[in-house]
Amino acid sequence: MPSLKALRTRINSVKSTQKITSAMKMVAASKLRRAQQQAEAARPYAERMDRMLRALAASVAGSPTAPPLLVGTGQDKVHLLIAVTADRGLAGAFNTQVGRATRNLARRLESEGKTVKILAVGRKGRDYLRRELASRIVGDVTYAGKRRIDFGDAQELGIRIAGMLAAGEIDVATIVYNRFQSVIAQIVTEQQIIPAPPPPEGEAEDLHGAIYEFEPDEETILAKLLPQALAIQMYRSLLESAAGEHGARMSAMDNATRNAGDMIKRLSQNYNRARQANITKELIEIISGAEAV
Amino acid sequence: MPVSLEIVSPEKLLLSRSVDMVVIPASEGDMGVLEGHAPMIVMLRGGTIDLYEGDKIVERLFVDGGFAEVTPERCTVLANNAIPIAEVNKADAERRLAEAEAAYTAADKTDTAVEDAATDAIQSARAMVEAAG
Numbered sequence: 001m002p003s004l005k006a007l008r009t010r011i012n013s014v015k016s017t018q019k020i021t022s023a024m025k026m027v028a029a030s031k032l033r034r035a036q037q038q039a040e041a042a043r044p045y046a047e048r049m050d051r052m053l054r055a056l057a058a059s060v061a062g063s064p065t066a067p068p069l070l071v072g073t074g075q076d077k078v079h080l081l082i083a084v085t086a087d088r089g090l091a092g093a094f095n096t097q098v099g100r101a102t103r104n105l106a107r108r109l110e111s112e113g114k115t116v117k118i119l120a121v122g123r124k125g126r127d128y129l130r131r132e133l134a135s136r137i138v139g140d141v142t143y144a145g146k147r148r149i150d151f152g153d154a155q156e157l158g159i160r161i162a163g164m165l166a167a168g169e170i171d172v173a174t175i176v177y178n179r180f181q182s183v184i185a186q187i188v189t190e191q192q193i194i195p196a197p198p199p200p201e202g203e204a205e206d207l208h209g210a211i212y213e214f215e216p217d218e219e220t221i222l223a224k225l226l227p228q229a230l231a232i233q234m235y236r237s238l239l240e241s242a243a244g245e246h247g248a249r250m251s252a253m254d255n256a257t258r259n260a261g262d263m264i265k266r267l268s269q270n271y272n273r274a275r276q277a278n279i280t281k282e283l284i285e286i287i288s289g290a291e292a293v
Numbered sequence: 294m295p296v297s298l299e300i301v302s303p304e305k306l307l308l309s310r311s312v313d314m315v316v317i318p319a320s321e322g323d324m325g326v327l328e329g330h331a332p333m334i335v336m337l338r339g340g341t342i343d344l345y346e347g348d349k350i351v352e353r354l355f356v357d358g359g360f361a362e363v364t365p366e367r368c369t370v371l372a373n374n375a376i377p378i379a380e381v382n383k384a385d386a387e388r389r390l391a392e393a394e395a396a397y398t399a400a401d402k403t404d405t406a407v408e409d410a411a412t413d414a415i416q417s418a419r420a421m422v423e424a425a426g
Contacts, residue, residue, distance in 0.1 A: 038304075041304060041305040041306070042303060042304060042305075044299075044301045044305075044306045045301045045302060045303045045304075045306075045371060046303075048299075048301060048362065048369050048371055049371060051362065052334055052360060052362055052371070055334060055362075056334065150304065151302075151303040151304050151373075154303075211332070212332045212333060212334050213331060213332065213333045213334075214333070214334050214335070215319060215320065215321055215333060215334075215335040215336070216320060216321060216336060220336070221334060221335075221336050221360070223406075224336060224360075225360060228360075228371075231303075232303060235303060
Protein backbone atom coordinates (compact mmCIF):
# COMPACT_ATOMS: atom_id res chain seq x y z
CA MET A 1 0.00 0.00 0.00
CA PRO A 2 1.59 3.30 -1.08
CA SER A 3 1.75 6.01 1.52
CA LEU A 4 -0.80 8.80 1.62
CA LYS A 5 1.77 11.34 0.53
CA ALA A 6 2.83 9.26 -2.48
CA LEU A 7 -0.80 8.93 -3.54
CA ARG A 8 -1.38 12.65 -3.20
CA THR A 9 1.59 13.44 -5.43
CA ARG A 10 0.40 10.99 -8.07
CA ILE A 11 -3.09 12.43 -8.11
CA ASN A 12 -1.67 15.89 -8.55
CA SER A 13 0.60 14.85 -11.38
CA VAL A 14 -2.22 13.11 -13.24
CA LYS A 15 -4.36 16.20 -12.74
CA SER A 16 -1.79 18.43 -14.36
CA THR A 17 -1.42 15.99 -17.24
CA GLN A 18 -5.17 16.15 -17.68
CA LYS A 19 -5.04 19.92 -17.78
CA ILE A 20 -2.47 19.79 -20.56
CA THR A 21 -4.33 17.23 -22.64
CA SER A 22 -7.62 19.07 -22.34
CA ALA A 23 -5.93 22.33 -23.33
CA MET A 24 -4.37 20.61 -26.34
CA LYS A 25 -7.78 19.32 -27.27
CA MET A 26 -9.25 22.82 -27.25
CA VAL A 27 -6.37 24.17 -29.32
CA ALA A 28 -6.73 21.34 -31.83
CA ALA A 29 -10.47 22.00 -32.06
CA SER A 30 -9.98 25.64 -32.94
CA LYS A 31 -7.18 24.86 -35.39
CA LEU A 32 -9.37 22.22 -36.95
CA ARG A 33 -12.08 24.76 -37.57
CA ARG A 34 -9.62 27.10 -39.23
CA ALA A 35 -8.15 24.30 -41.37
CA GLN A 36 -11.62 23.27 -42.47
CA GLN A 37 -12.48 26.81 -43.46
CA GLN A 38 -9.29 27.04 -45.47
CA ALA A 39 -10.08 23.79 -47.24
CA GLU A 40 -13.58 25.07 -47.92
CA ALA A 41 -12.24 28.30 -49.40
CA ALA A 42 -9.94 26.42 -51.75
CA ARG A 43 -12.77 24.44 -53.26
CA PRO A 44 -14.17 26.92 -55.85
CA TYR A 45 -10.82 27.30 -57.61
CA ALA A 46 -10.25 23.55 -57.74
CA GLU A 47 -13.72 22.97 -59.14
CA ARG A 48 -13.29 25.49 -61.93
CA MET A 49 -9.84 24.19 -62.65
CA ASP A 50 -11.27 20.69 -63.05
CA ARG A 51 -13.88 22.00 -65.42
CA MET A 52 -11.27 23.67 -67.62
CA LEU A 53 -9.01 20.62 -67.52
CA ARG A 54 -11.88 18.45 -68.66
CA ALA A 55 -12.49 20.66 -71.66
CA LEU A 56 -8.79 20.83 -72.52
CA ALA A 57 -8.02 17.17 -71.98
CA ALA A 58 -10.92 16.22 -74.20
CA SER A 59 -9.61 18.39 -76.99
CA VAL A 60 -5.99 17.14 -76.92
CA ALA A 61 -6.92 13.50 -76.28
CA GLY A 62 -4.86 11.17 -78.42
CA SER A 63 -2.46 13.87 -79.56
CA PRO A 64 1.11 12.50 -79.71
CA THR A 65 2.56 15.73 -78.35
CA ALA A 66 0.41 15.77 -75.21
CA PRO A 67 2.53 16.96 -72.25
CA PRO A 68 4.05 14.35 -69.90
CA LEU A 69 2.33 15.88 -66.88
CA LEU A 70 -0.93 14.71 -68.41
CA VAL A 71 0.01 11.39 -69.96
CA GLY A 72 3.23 10.44 -68.16
CA THR A 73 6.54 9.53 -69.75
CA GLY A 74 5.15 6.36 -71.27
CA GLN A 75 7.22 4.33 -68.82
CA ASP A 76 6.49 2.87 -65.44
CA LYS A 77 9.90 2.33 -63.87
CA VAL A 78 10.64 5.01 -61.33
CA HIS A 79 7.94 5.81 -58.81
CA LEU A 80 7.96 8.88 -56.63
CA LEU A 81 6.00 8.56 -53.41
CA ILE A 82 5.08 11.77 -51.67
CA ALA A 83 4.29 11.01 -48.04
CA VAL A 84 2.36 13.82 -46.39
CA THR A 85 2.44 13.79 -42.59
CA ALA A 86 2.36 16.30 -39.77
CA ASP A 87 5.31 18.02 -38.14
CA ARG A 88 4.13 17.20 -34.67
CA GLY A 89 3.19 14.02 -32.91
CA LEU A 90 0.65 13.33 -30.18
CA ALA A 91 -2.03 12.81 -32.76
CA GLY A 92 -2.78 9.13 -32.32
CA ALA A 93 -1.95 6.93 -35.27
CA PHE A 94 -2.10 9.84 -37.70
CA ASN A 95 1.56 9.88 -38.73
CA THR A 96 2.26 6.19 -38.38
CA GLN A 97 -0.64 5.34 -40.67
CA VAL A 98 0.88 7.28 -43.55
CA GLY A 99 4.35 5.96 -42.77
CA ARG A 100 3.15 2.39 -42.81
CA ALA A 101 1.15 2.82 -46.00
CA THR A 102 4.16 4.39 -47.71
CA ARG A 103 6.44 1.59 -46.56
CA ASN A 104 4.06 -1.10 -47.77
CA LEU A 105 3.62 0.60 -51.11
CA ALA A 106 7.38 1.00 -51.49
CA ARG A 107 7.96 -2.68 -50.68
CA ARG A 108 5.29 -3.76 -53.14
CA LEU A 109 6.69 -1.61 -55.95
CA GLU A 110 10.20 -2.82 -55.28
CA SER A 111 9.14 -6.44 -55.32
CA GLU A 112 7.76 -5.70 -58.78
CA GLY A 113 11.22 -4.55 -59.78
CA LYS A 114 10.56 -0.82 -59.79
CA THR A 115 12.68 1.93 -58.38
CA VAL A 116 11.17 3.92 -55.54
CA LYS A 117 11.97 7.46 -54.55
CA ILE A 118 10.39 9.15 -51.57
CA LEU A 119 9.68 12.78 -50.93
CA ALA A 120 8.79 13.22 -47.28
CA VAL A 121 6.54 16.15 -46.46
CA GLY A 122 6.31 16.72 -42.73
CA ARG A 123 8.89 16.00 -40.06
CA LYS A 124 7.22 13.00 -38.46
CA GLY A 125 6.93 11.08 -41.70
CA ARG A 126 10.53 11.84 -42.56
CA ASP A 127 11.72 10.51 -39.21
CA TYR A 128 9.61 7.39 -39.55
CA LEU A 129 10.70 6.59 -43.08
CA ARG A 130 14.33 7.36 -42.38
CA ARG A 131 14.52 4.35 -40.09
CA GLU A 132 13.90 1.84 -42.84
CA LEU A 133 13.89 3.49 -46.21
CA ALA A 134 16.57 6.13 -45.75
CA SER A 135 18.26 5.32 -49.05
CA ARG A 136 15.08 6.01 -51.03
CA ILE A 137 14.41 9.44 -49.59
CA VAL A 138 15.29 12.06 -52.18
CA GLY A 139 14.11 15.07 -50.27
CA ASP A 140 12.05 16.36 -47.42
CA VAL A 141 10.01 19.41 -46.66
CA THR A 142 8.66 20.60 -43.35
CA TYR A 143 6.27 23.36 -42.49
CA ALA A 144 7.18 23.35 -38.82
CA GLY A 145 6.76 26.79 -37.33
CA LYS A 146 4.42 27.97 -40.05
CA ARG A 147 1.08 29.13 -38.85
CA ARG A 148 -0.74 28.04 -41.95
CA ILE A 149 0.03 26.45 -45.25
CA ASP A 150 -0.46 28.82 -48.15
CA PHE A 151 -0.73 28.18 -51.83
CA GLY A 152 2.88 29.24 -52.41
CA ASP A 153 4.10 26.22 -50.44
CA ALA A 154 2.05 23.88 -52.57
CA GLN A 155 3.27 25.60 -55.70
CA GLU A 156 6.90 25.09 -54.73
CA LEU A 157 6.22 21.39 -54.20
CA GLY A 158 4.46 21.21 -57.55
CA ILE A 159 7.37 22.89 -59.33
CA ARG A 160 9.81 20.53 -57.66
CA ILE A 161 7.85 17.46 -58.75
CA ALA A 162 7.30 18.76 -62.28
CA GLY A 163 11.05 19.47 -62.43
CA MET A 164 11.87 15.89 -61.47
CA LEU A 165 9.54 14.65 -64.16
CA ALA A 166 11.01 16.97 -66.78
CA ALA A 167 14.53 15.85 -65.86
CA GLY A 168 13.49 12.24 -66.41
CA GLU A 169 14.11 11.31 -62.78
CA ILE A 170 10.66 9.90 -62.25
CA ASP A 171 7.92 8.30 -64.34
CA VAL A 172 5.01 8.08 -61.95
CA ALA A 173 4.17 10.11 -58.87
CA THR A 174 1.79 9.06 -56.12
CA ILE A 175 0.83 11.02 -53.08
CA VAL A 176 0.08 9.27 -49.80
CA TYR A 177 -1.84 11.35 -47.29
CA ASN A 178 -4.58 11.28 -44.70
CA ARG A 179 -7.86 12.30 -46.20
CA PHE A 180 -10.06 14.10 -43.74
CA GLN A 181 -13.37 12.34 -43.46
CA SER A 182 -14.50 13.36 -40.03
CA VAL A 183 -12.94 14.31 -36.74
CA ILE A 184 -12.58 10.68 -35.78
CA ALA A 185 -11.82 9.23 -39.20
CA GLN A 186 -8.82 10.05 -41.34
CA ILE A 187 -8.45 7.73 -44.26
CA VAL A 188 -5.04 6.98 -45.70
CA THR A 189 -5.31 7.64 -49.40
CA GLU A 190 -2.92 6.85 -52.21
CA GLN A 191 -3.55 9.12 -55.11
CA GLN A 192 -1.69 9.08 -58.37
CA ILE A 193 -0.90 12.57 -59.62
CA ILE A 194 1.40 11.88 -62.58
CA PRO A 195 0.18 10.88 -65.09
CA ALA A 196 -2.75 13.07 -64.17
CA PRO A 197 -5.86 11.07 -63.33
CA PRO A 198 -8.84 11.84 -65.52
CA PRO A 199 -10.66 14.78 -63.94
CA PRO A 200 -13.69 13.60 -62.00
CA GLU A 201 -16.83 13.25 -64.05
CA GLY A 202 -18.93 16.30 -63.53
CA GLU A 203 -21.91 18.04 -64.99
CA ALA A 204 -20.73 18.92 -68.45
CA GLU A 205 -21.43 22.53 -69.23
CA ASP A 206 -24.30 22.82 -71.66
CA LEU A 207 -22.92 25.00 -74.40
CA HIS A 208 -25.85 24.48 -76.71
CA GLY A 209 -23.73 22.36 -79.01
CA ALA A 210 -20.90 24.89 -79.21
CA ILE A 211 -17.35 23.93 -78.36
CA TYR A 212 -14.69 25.95 -76.62
CA GLU A 213 -12.29 28.07 -78.53
CA PHE A 214 -8.81 28.38 -77.13
CA GLU A 215 -6.55 31.36 -77.08
CA PRO A 216 -3.65 30.75 -77.57
CA ASP A 217 -3.81 27.10 -78.68
CA GLU A 218 -4.74 24.19 -76.42
CA GLU A 219 -1.23 22.97 -75.88
CA THR A 220 0.17 26.29 -74.76
CA ILE A 221 -2.64 26.66 -72.28
CA LEU A 222 -2.21 23.09 -71.08
CA ALA A 223 1.50 23.64 -70.56
CA LYS A 224 0.63 26.48 -68.17
CA LEU A 225 -2.47 24.96 -66.67
CA LEU A 226 -1.08 21.54 -65.77
CA PRO A 227 1.60 22.73 -63.33
CA GLN A 228 -1.07 24.88 -61.74
CA ALA A 229 -3.40 21.89 -61.52
CA LEU A 230 -0.60 19.87 -59.92
CA ALA A 231 -0.03 22.62 -57.38
CA ILE A 232 -3.74 22.71 -56.64
CA GLN A 233 -3.75 19.00 -56.05
CA MET A 234 -0.81 19.31 -53.68
CA TYR A 235 -2.54 22.20 -51.95
CA ARG A 236 -5.68 20.16 -51.52
CA SER A 237 -3.87 17.22 -49.99
CA LEU A 238 -1.80 19.45 -47.71
CA LEU A 239 -4.98 21.07 -46.46
CA GLU A 240 -6.78 17.76 -46.03
CA SER A 241 -3.82 16.44 -44.14
CA ALA A 242 -3.69 19.55 -41.94
CA ALA A 243 -7.37 19.24 -41.12
CA GLY A 244 -6.91 15.51 -40.49
CA GLU A 245 -3.98 16.18 -38.18
CA HIS A 246 -6.00 18.49 -35.99
CA GLY A 247 -8.94 16.09 -36.03
CA ALA A 248 -6.71 13.19 -35.04
CA ARG A 249 -5.06 15.21 -32.31
CA MET A 250 -8.42 16.31 -31.02
CA SER A 251 -9.71 12.79 -30.63
CA ALA A 252 -6.40 11.51 -29.25
CA MET A 253 -6.39 14.26 -26.64
CA ASP A 254 -10.04 13.66 -25.86
CA ASN A 255 -9.20 10.04 -25.09
CA ALA A 256 -6.19 11.03 -23.03
CA THR A 257 -8.28 13.46 -21.00
CA ARG A 258 -10.87 10.80 -20.34
CA ASN A 259 -8.24 8.24 -19.33
CA ALA A 260 -6.67 10.75 -16.97
CA GLY A 261 -10.11 11.33 -15.44
CA ASP A 262 -10.58 7.60 -14.86
CA MET A 263 -7.16 7.36 -13.30
CA ILE A 264 -7.82 10.28 -10.98
CA LYS A 265 -11.04 8.62 -9.86
CA ARG A 266 -9.29 5.35 -9.10
CA LEU A 267 -6.40 6.99 -7.30
CA SER A 268 -8.74 9.15 -5.19
CA GLN A 269 -10.63 6.04 -4.19
CA ASN A 270 -7.40 4.39 -3.08
CA TYR A 271 -6.39 7.55 -1.29
CA ASN A 272 -9.66 7.77 0.62
CA ARG A 273 -9.53 4.11 1.53
CA ALA A 274 -6.00 4.45 2.83
CA ARG A 275 -6.95 7.54 4.81
CA GLN A 276 -9.90 5.75 6.44
CA ALA A 277 -7.78 2.72 7.24
CA ASN A 278 -5.30 5.01 8.94
CA ILE A 279 -8.01 6.67 11.04
CA THR A 280 -9.50 3.30 12.03
CA LYS A 281 -6.07 2.06 13.00
CA GLU A 282 -5.41 5.11 15.15
CA LEU A 283 -8.84 4.80 16.82
CA ILE A 284 -8.21 1.14 17.67
CA GLU A 285 -4.85 2.09 19.13
CA ILE A 286 -6.41 4.83 21.30
CA ILE A 287 -9.28 2.64 22.47
CA SER A 288 -7.11 -0.33 23.28
CA GLY A 289 -4.67 2.05 25.06
CA ALA A 290 -7.54 3.44 27.15
CA GLU A 291 -8.80 -0.07 28.02
CA ALA A 292 -5.38 -1.08 29.22
CA VAL A 293 -5.30 1.69 31.78
CA MET B 294 -29.03 40.23 -69.27
CA PRO B 295 -25.75 40.65 -67.47
CA VAL B 296 -22.70 38.41 -67.38
CA SER B 297 -21.96 36.77 -64.06
CA LEU B 298 -18.33 37.29 -63.29
CA GLU B 299 -16.31 35.28 -60.82
CA ILE B 300 -12.72 35.85 -59.83
CA VAL B 301 -11.19 33.01 -57.83
CA SER B 302 -7.76 32.52 -56.38
CA PRO B 303 -6.48 29.19 -55.05
CA GLU B 304 -7.04 30.48 -51.54
CA LYS B 305 -10.51 31.91 -51.90
CA LEU B 306 -13.34 33.23 -54.02
CA LEU B 307 -12.31 36.85 -54.51
CA LEU B 308 -15.28 38.32 -56.29
CA SER B 309 -18.61 37.21 -57.58
CA ARG B 310 -21.06 39.66 -59.07
CA SER B 311 -22.92 40.32 -62.26
CA VAL B 312 -21.81 43.04 -64.62
CA ASP B 313 -22.90 44.32 -68.02
CA MET B 314 -19.47 43.88 -69.53
CA VAL B 315 -16.06 42.83 -68.37
CA VAL B 316 -12.74 43.50 -70.10
CA ILE B 317 -10.09 40.90 -69.36
CA PRO B 318 -6.39 41.06 -70.27
CA ALA B 319 -6.11 37.97 -72.50
CA SER B 320 -2.64 36.91 -73.55
CA GLU B 321 -3.16 38.12 -77.09
CA GLY B 322 -4.90 41.39 -76.36
CA ASP B 323 -7.68 42.68 -74.16
CA MET B 324 -11.00 41.01 -74.58
CA GLY B 325 -14.41 42.45 -73.81
CA VAL B 326 -16.94 39.89 -72.64
CA LEU B 327 -20.63 40.61 -73.06
CA GLU B 328 -23.52 38.31 -72.54
CA GLY B 329 -23.73 35.64 -75.24
CA HIS B 330 -19.99 35.48 -75.90
CA ALA B 331 -18.78 32.34 -77.67
CA PRO B 332 -17.38 29.78 -75.23
CA MET B 333 -13.64 30.23 -74.85
CA ILE B 334 -10.76 29.30 -72.63
CA VAL B 335 -8.06 31.92 -72.61
CA MET B 336 -4.79 32.57 -70.90
CA LEU B 337 -4.36 35.90 -69.17
CA ARG B 338 -1.34 38.15 -68.96
CA GLY B 339 -0.78 40.53 -66.07
CA GLY B 340 -3.12 43.48 -66.44
CA THR B 341 -6.34 45.04 -65.27
CA ILE B 342 -9.83 43.63 -65.31
CA ASP B 343 -12.45 46.33 -65.87
CA LEU B 344 -16.01 45.79 -64.73
CA TYR B 345 -18.61 47.79 -66.62
CA GLU B 346 -22.12 48.66 -65.64
CA GLY B 347 -23.82 50.45 -68.49
CA ASP B 348 -20.88 52.21 -70.10
CA LYS B 349 -19.13 53.15 -66.88
CA ILE B 350 -16.31 51.29 -65.19
CA VAL B 351 -17.48 50.39 -61.71
CA GLU B 352 -14.51 48.40 -60.53
CA ARG B 353 -10.97 47.78 -61.68
CA LEU B 354 -8.75 45.01 -60.44
CA PHE B 355 -5.18 44.06 -61.18
CA VAL B 356 -4.42 40.39 -61.89
CA ASP B 357 -0.99 38.87 -62.29
CA GLY B 358 -1.91 36.38 -64.99
CA GLY B 359 -4.02 33.26 -64.90
CA PHE B 360 -6.80 31.73 -66.96
CA ALA B 361 -10.34 32.59 -67.85
CA GLU B 362 -13.27 30.54 -68.97
CA VAL B 363 -15.95 32.33 -70.93
CA THR B 364 -19.38 30.92 -71.67
CA PRO B 365 -22.48 32.74 -72.94
CA GLU B 366 -23.67 33.38 -69.38
CA ARG B 367 -20.51 33.37 -67.31
CA CYS B 368 -16.97 34.59 -67.12
CA THR B 369 -14.73 32.80 -64.64
CA VAL B 370 -11.27 34.15 -63.96
CA LEU B 371 -8.72 31.91 -62.24
CA ALA B 372 -5.98 34.18 -60.98
CA ASN B 373 -3.24 33.76 -58.45
CA ASN B 374 -4.08 37.11 -57.04
CA ALA B 375 -6.36 40.03 -57.81
CA ILE B 376 -6.12 43.38 -56.08
CA PRO B 377 -8.34 46.42 -56.48
CA ILE B 378 -6.46 49.10 -58.41
CA ALA B 379 -6.69 51.54 -55.53
CA GLU B 380 -4.70 49.15 -53.38
CA VAL B 381 -1.89 48.52 -55.84
CA ASN B 382 1.23 49.96 -54.29
CA LYS B 383 3.60 51.67 -56.70
CA ALA B 384 6.72 50.96 -54.64
CA ASP B 385 5.76 47.29 -54.44
CA ALA B 386 5.16 47.15 -58.15
CA GLU B 387 8.49 48.74 -58.92
CA ARG B 388 10.26 46.34 -56.64
CA ARG B 389 8.59 43.45 -58.40
CA LEU B 390 9.64 44.85 -61.75
CA ALA B 391 13.24 45.15 -60.60
CA GLU B 392 13.16 41.58 -59.27
CA ALA B 393 11.63 40.28 -62.47
CA GLU B 394 14.28 42.05 -64.57
CA ALA B 395 17.04 40.66 -62.39
CA ALA B 396 15.54 37.18 -62.73
CA TYR B 397 15.43 37.62 -66.49
CA THR B 398 19.12 38.54 -66.67
CA ALA B 399 19.97 35.55 -64.54
CA ALA B 400 17.68 33.18 -66.47
CA ASP B 401 19.05 30.51 -68.76
CA LYS B 402 18.25 31.89 -72.23
CA THR B 403 18.82 28.59 -73.96
CA ASP B 404 15.72 27.17 -72.33
CA THR B 405 12.80 28.83 -74.05
CA ALA B 406 10.33 27.83 -71.35
CA VAL B 407 12.42 29.52 -68.66
CA GLU B 408 12.92 32.59 -70.82
CA ASP B 409 9.20 32.82 -71.55
CA ALA B 410 8.35 32.57 -67.88
CA ALA B 411 10.82 35.36 -67.09
CA THR B 412 9.45 37.64 -69.83
CA ASP B 413 5.93 36.99 -68.60
CA ALA B 414 6.97 38.01 -65.10
CA ILE B 415 8.48 41.26 -66.41
CA GLN B 416 5.40 41.97 -68.47
CA SER B 417 3.13 41.34 -65.48
CA ALA B 418 5.24 43.56 -63.22
CA ARG B 419 5.22 46.35 -65.85
CA ALA B 420 1.45 46.16 -66.06
CA MET B 421 1.36 46.46 -62.29
CA VAL B 422 3.54 49.59 -62.31
CA GLU B 423 1.29 51.09 -64.97
CA ALA B 424 -1.80 50.21 -62.99
CA ALA B 425 -0.35 51.90 -59.93
CA GLY B 426 0.74 55.02 -61.79
